[in-house]
Amino acid sequence: MFMKYHILTYGCQINKADSERIAAGLEKRGYKAANSAKEADLVVVNMCSVRQSAVDRIFGIPMKLKELGSKPKKLVLTGCILRKDRKKFEKIFDEIKKMPQRDCPSALIPISNGCNNFCTYCVVPFTRGKLICRSHQEILKEVKKAVESGLREIWLLGQNVNDYKSKTVNFAGLIKTVNDIPGDFKFFFMSPHPKNFSDELINILSQCKKYGRYLNLPIQSGDDGILKRMNRNYTVGQYKSLVKKIRLKMPDINLSTDAIVGFPGETVKQFENTVKLFKTIGFDIAYVAKYSPRSGTAAFHLKDDISREEKNCRHKILIKLTKHPSFVS
Numbered sequence: 295m296f297m298k299y300h301i302l303t304y305g306c307q308i309n310k311a312d313s314e315r316i317a318a319g320l321e322k323r324g325y326k327a328a329n330s331a332k333e334a335d336l337v338v339v340n341m342c343s344v345r346q347s348a349v350d351r352i353f354g355i356p357m358k359l360k361e362l363g364s365k366p367k368k369l370v371l372t373g374c375i376l377r378k379d380r381k382k383f384e385k386i387f388d389e390i391k392k393m394p395q396r397d398c399p400s401a402l403i404p405i406s407n408g409c410n411n412f413c414t415y416c417v418v419p420f421t422r423g424k425l426i427c428r429s430h431q432e433i434l435k436e437v438k439k440a441v442e443s444g445l446r447e448i449w450l451l452g453q454n455v456n457d458y459k460s461k462t463v464n465f466a467g468l469i470k471t472v473n474d475i476p477g478d479f480k481f482f483f484m485s486p487h488p489k490n491f492s493d494e495l496i497n498i499l500s501q502c503k504k505y506g507r508y509l510n511l512p513i514q515s516g517d518d519g520i521l522k523r524m525n526r527n528y529t530v531g532q533y534k535s536l537v538k539k540i541r542l543k544m545p546d547i548n549l550s551t552d553a554i555v556g557f558p559g560e561t562v563k564q565f566e567n568t569v570k571l572f573k574t575i576g577f578d579i580a581y582v583a584k585y586s587p588r589s590g591t592a593a594f595h596l597k598d599d600i601s602r603e604e605k606n607c608r609h610k611i612l613i614k615l616t617k618h619p620s621f622v623s
C-alpha cells in the first residue's frame with residue numbers, strides 16, 4: 295500500500311516551484327499524491343513569511359486539518375520560516391524541515407518586475423508598479439554565469455513574462471537566445487499571461503531543446519463573465535485553443551494553472567463552467583485560491599458575497615480534479 299502525501303503551498307511562485315520539487319522527490323520515494331489532506335499520510339506545509347498574516351495563518355493549520363478530518367501520520371513544515379517563529383512552530387508540527395537541496399540546483403533570474411494588466415483582484419500593479427524589463431544582455435550574462443557555476447535549472451521570473459520587451463528582443467527572442475547558451479541545463483519561466491501567448495512563442499518553445507516542458511498558464515476562472523469582471527482579457531474558448539496549440543506542438547508538456555474560486559458574484563453555474571474546463575483540460579497541477587478582497591484593487595469594491603463554506607466547497611472540488619493537487623488559500 296502506497297503512502298499518500300499532500301502539499302499545502304503558501305506564498306509566491308518560487309514556493310510553488312519548490313512544492314513541485316518536493317512532490318517529485320516524494321514520488322521518487324514511492325509516495326502517491328492524495329486527493330486531499332484528509333486522505334494523506336504525510337502533509338507538508340510549504341510556508342511563506344512575507345506577511346505577518348501569512349505566518350499567523352500557518353499557526354491555524356493543524357487545527358484546520360483536524361476540523362477537516364485529516365489525521366496525517368506526519369505533519370511537516372518547510373519553506374521560508376523566520377528564526378523567531380521556529381520555536382512556536384516546533385510545538386505544533388511533527389517536524390520542521392529545511393527545503394531539500396535541489397537535486398538539480400536552480401537559478402532564479404528575474405527578467406522583469408511589475409505589471410501593466412490590472413486584473414481586478416490583484417495588488418501587483420499597485421505594489422510593484424508598471425512593468426519594467428531588464429536588459430537582454432544583462433539577463434543573458436546572468437544565465438551564462440549561473441550555467442558556468444554548475445546550475446542546471448534556470449527559472450526566468452516575472453509577474454507577466456510574455457509581456458517582456460527589451461530594445462532588441464521580445465519574450466520569444468529572449469527564450470531563443472537563452473536556449474542558445476552553451477551548457478547542460480534546462481530553463482523554465484513563470485508566469486505567462488494567456489492573452490498574449492503568441493504563435494511565435496509556441497513555435498520557438500517547441501524548438502528549444504533546453505526548455506523544461508513545464509508551463510504554468512493561469513486560467514483563474516472557466517467562465518467568460520467572471521473572466522471579464524476579473525479583467526483578464528481572454529475567453530475560455532481562447533484559452534482552450536491556446537492549450538490545444540501548445541499540446542499539439544509539445545505533447546509532452548506538463549501543464550499547471552492558477553484558479554480563484556468565490557470571486558464576487560460567482561454563481562453556481564459559473565463555478566460549474568470552471569469545473570467543466572478543469573475536466574476538459576486535465577491540468578497536471580492546479581493552485582487554487584479562495585477569493586479574498588485586497589484593499590486597493592478594483593474588486594475590493596465588489597461585495598464579497600460567496601460564503602466561506604461555499605468557497606471551501608468549490609476549492610475542494612477543483613483540487614480533486616487535478617493530478618497533483620496543491621492549494622494556495
Ligand code: SF4
Pocket residue numbers: 409410411412413416417418419453454487
Ligand atoms: S494577476 Fe498577474 S497579470 Fe494580472 S495584474 Fe496581477 S500580476 Fe498582472
